[in-house]
Amino acid sequence: xxxxxxxxxxxxxxxxxxxxxxxxxxxxxxxxxxxxxxxxxxxxxxxxxxxxxxxxxxxxxxxxxxxxxxxxxxxxxxxxxxxxxxxxxxxxxxxxxxxxxxxxxxxxxxxxxxxxxxxxxxxxxxxxxxxxxxxxxxxxxxxxxxxxxxxxxxxxxxxxxxxxxxxxxxxxxxxxxxxxxxxxxxxxxxxxxxxxxxxxxxxxxxxxxxxxxxxxxxxxxxxxxxxxxxxxxxxxxxxxxxxxxxxxxxxxxxxxxxxxxxxxxxxxxxxxxxxxxxxxxxxxxxxxxxxxxxxxxxxxxxxxxxxxxxxxxxxxxxxxxxxxxxxxxxxxxxxxxxxxxxx
Amino acid sequence: xxxxxxxxxxxxxxxxxxxxxxxxxxxxxxxxxxxxxxxxxxxxxxxxxxxxxxxxxxxxxxxxxxxxxxxxxxxxxxxxxxxxxxxxxxxxxxxxxxxxxxxxxxxxxxxxxxxxxxxxxxxxxxxxxxxxxxxxxxxxxxxxxxxxxxxxxxxxxxxxxxxxxxxxxxxxxxxxxxxxxxxxxxxxxxxxxxxxxxxxxxxxxxxxxxxxxxxxxxxxxxxxxxxxxxxxxxxxxxxxxxxxxxxxxxxxxxxxxxxxxxxxxxxxxxxxxxxxxxxxxxxxxxxxxxxxxxxxxxxxxxxxxxxxxxxxxxxxxxxxxxxxxxxxxxxxxxx
Numbered sequence: 001x002x003x004x005x006x007x008x009x010x011x012x013x014x015x016x017x018x019x020x021x022x023x024x025x026x027x028x029x030x031x032x033x034x035x036x037x038x039x040x041x042x043x044x045x046x047x048x049x050x051x052x053x054x055x056x057x058x059x060x061x062x063x064x065x066x067x068x069x070x071x072x073x074x075x076x077x078x079x080x081x082x083x084x085x086x087x088x089x090x091x092x093x094x095x096x097x098x099x100x101x102x103x104x105x106x107x108x109x110x111x112x113x114x115x116x117x118x119x120x121x122x123x124x125x126x127x128x129x130x131x132x133x134x135x136x137x138x139x140x141x142x143x144x145x146x147x148x149x150x151x152x153x154x155x156x157x158x159x160x161x162x163x164x165x166x167x168x169x170x171x172x173x174x175x176x177x178x179x180x181x182x183x184x185x186x187x188x189x190x191x192x193x194x195x196x197x198x199x200x201x202x203x204x205x206x207x208x209x210x211x212x213x214x215x216x217x218x219x220x221x222x223x224x225x226x227x228x229x230x231x232x233x234x235x236x237x238x239x240x241x242x243x244x245x246x247x248x249x250x251x252x253x254x255x256x257x258x259x260x261x262x263x264x265x266x267x268x269x270x271x272x273x274x275x276x277x278x279x280x281x282x283x284x285x286x287x288x289x290x291x292x293x294x295x296x297x298x299x300x301x302x303x304x305x306x307x308x309x310x311x312x313x314x315x316x317x318x319x320x321x322x323x324x325x326x327x328x329x330x331x332x333x334x335x336x337x338x339x340x341x342x343x
Numbered sequence: 344x345x346x347x348x349x350x351x352x353x354x355x356x357x358x359x360x361x362x363x364x365x366x367x368x369x370x371x372x373x374x375x376x377x378x379x380x381x382x383x384x385x386x387x388x389x390x391x392x393x394x395x396x397x398x399x400x401x402x403x404x405x406x407x408x409x410x411x412x413x414x415x416x417x418x419x420x421x422x423x424x425x426x427x428x429x430x431x432x433x434x435x436x437x438x439x440x441x442x443x444x445x446x447x448x449x450x451x452x453x454x455x456x457x458x459x460x461x462x463x464x465x466x467x468x469x470x471x472x473x474x475x476x477x478x479x480x481x482x483x484x485x486x487x488x489x490x491x492x493x494x495x496x497x498x499x500x501x502x503x504x505x506x507x508x509x510x511x512x513x514x515x516x517x518x519x520x521x522x523x524x525x526x527x528x529x530x531x532x533x534x535x536x537x538x539x540x541x542x543x544x545x546x547x548x549x550x551x552x553x554x555x556x557x558x559x560x561x562x563x564x565x566x567x568x569x570x571x572x573x574x575x576x577x578x579x580x581x582x583x584x585x586x587x588x589x590x591x592x593x594x595x596x597x598x599x600x601x602x603x604x605x606x607x608x609x610x611x612x613x614x615x616x617x618x619x620x621x622x623x624x625x626x627x628x629x630x631x632x633x634x635x636x637x638x639x640x641x642x643x644x645x646x647x648x649x650x651x652x653x654x655x656x657x658x659x660x661x662x663x664x665x666x667x668x669x670x671x672x673x674x675x676x677x678x
Contacts, residue, residue: 125402239444241399243458243513244431246424257448333497334447 001336004329008322015318017070023307024069030303034058038069040079040088040304073311079304081297088308091293096312097180098168099289103278105183105209110216115263118224119256122232133225137218145277149211149284156207164204166286173197208285215277216270223266227259234258261332268324271317279313346521346553347373347396350410354391354577357403360628365391366577367635370653370660373521373555378547380564380585381557382600383574384624389557390439392574393523397436398426414520432460435514436523441506441530445498451509452478452494458513481512486538503530511539515546522546525557540567561600565589573597576624576635578650583659593661593668595642596620634662 030037035044035052044052053059055077057068078088121133157165168182169175175185175197183205186198231237232255240250279291286292290309297305329335354366366388373379383389394400396411398418411418413433418426435458438444445451455478475494482490485508498506507530514522524543528536544567546552558564564571565585572582573596581594592598599620622639631637633648640647646664653662 235438235440235443236446238394238399239438240446241427242397242430242436244428245457246427254446258446261448332448334499
């Protein structure tokens with residue numbers, strides 16, 4: 001197990017290095033002065049110019065420049081944003097929690113609704129129910145998320161007026177930032193309008209989370225269904241039945257854990273598409289997360305924001321896909337079977 | 344009253360070519376305390392019969408039976424849940440595929456504990472501990488050398504033979520009244536095989552566990568069983584006490600089986616053909632009508648296109664229109 005963890009850590013470091021290298025070369029292709037693209041300072045004074053030259057080793061060889069670039073970026077110096085004139089790293093820390101909050105709620109929603117539905121569609125003997133669930137998931141899988149988001153905000157936000165269509169919370173509420181997660185912050189907030197603010201934050205998150213949850217939800221249902229069907233045909237389910245266990249305990253204790261294993265693996269593979277969907281959803285619902293921030297940076301040709309945003313998003317995806325793989329190995333005794341007897 | 348009484352059980356499976364009768368009018372009577380052998384080639388529906396008795400069949404199977412009685416209770420019209428718990432308490436089964444019969448995500452010990460009945464003689468804080476000790480005692484009893492280590496192992500860490508032994512321990516831990524052993528020694532070395540059979544016999548004799556032993560090895564079965572039922576292609580051919588069956592088979596198929604047993608005592612010519620029935624076992628979608636042995640049977644005649652009913656003579660049962668009877672002896676006395 002120790003060797004396995006070391007190998008995963010190694011994979012993480014190597015992938016991150018490749019990511020930094022790609023960013024390093026892409027920065028040189030920006031249609032702007034190199035020191036402007038690196039630091040975000042449009043009209044540097046001569047001192048600033050010297051500082052930038054020194055920090056990024058601009059007068060040295062490309063290799064030295066790469067090392068200097070990596071050192072700067074990894075120590076948190078992403079330059080300043082051209083539009084806001086504030087450090088990119090600070091802005092990044094401000095928008096990341098909102099994105100995590102949205103992604104977490106959407107993922108939770110997809111799992112809580114998707115897993116039981118997948119189990120039901122696998123176990124139900126009525127063909128029409130199975131077909132209905134499959135048709136719904138296939139529709140959800142093929143609906144473009146930007147269209148769905150616009151449609152939802154048109155129906156529930158504009159025509160029915162049930163839910164707010166943009167932002168994280170109503171501007172009336174002044175909630176101090178503690179964790180960055182709005183739902184948590186409203187709960188931690190100690191004031192007269194604590195619960196009103198919490199409910200308002202909850203209402204704000206419903207529509208973006210539902211929109212974002214559609215894709216993982218459909219995948220979860222389909223994977224759970226196929227895995228469950230194949231598990232229920234195994235001999236050990238027959239053996240458990242022969243031991244006289246009840247149906248519920250067979251499904252919950254013997255079938256479901258085995259069916260969730262392939263699901264976990266697929267969740268890891270789905271992180272990339274999920275992140276790009278999250279960016280689109282954030283733009284549609286003006287969610288103050290990293291996606292909306294990155295897209296506005298792209299529109300404004302804010303080179304430092306683009307670099308910082310891409311770096312953060314890609315690093316998060318790499319980290320979580322490796323984390324899921326490690327979790328998969330840790331949670332699943334069967335995957336340890338491959339390692340059994342080899343090292 | 345027999346412990347298990349199956350009369351004319353038919354199982355229809357859905358195949359792409361339409362429904363096929365995998366088992367046709369199978370009758371099986373098992374008395375309490377006996378060791379009953381069920382012999383048949385692979386594909387003859389032995390495991391299907393076992394699963395139908397236990398009620399762990401696939402929902403797509405169509406099962407009909409004139410009678411399916413367990414100790415005076417009719418299993419056919421018993422609610423599913425009641426039947427499941429009754430079967431769990433009173434019948435245990437040793438499955439054919441030992442390593443596949445364990446959930447790979449739990450240790451075998453965890454699954455063994457599920458099979459141990461709730462005893463209320465222990466106070467609750469010692470319950471788990473006592474249960475574990477009991478489980479390890481069972482493991483030791485079936486011939487596992489380090490029960491503690493095996494108890495905490497995952498099924499894929501054990502060899503096939505060890506899995507089989509744990510499976511047997513699991514079946515025994517319930518202290519069932521009937522034990523269905525579906526090829527219990529399929530993946531074991533001969534010395535362990537004998538050990539397992541001895542264990543089964545011991546249980547049968549000391550604890551009065553009825554055993555239904557399913558196998559394809561006629562010579563081993565004949566060593567350990569009191570009675571035998573011969574199955575061919577989903578039909579019962581013959582049933583009766585082992586000794587009589589072996590010395591005087593009534594049915595052509597049983598006779599063929601006995602003749603096919605290699606005899607090492609006499610000198611056999613080099614590359615001499617072994618005596619076998621002509622042809623091979625028909626596939627499920629090309630089943631002959633009537634007696635399924637018909638096309639291969641040396642005694643087949645026109646009547647054989649009708650399935651013969653199971654007729655009995657003293658305590659022997661056979662399903663054949665032209666059985667081998669004791670006529671030869673009578674002829675001898677006449678001359």
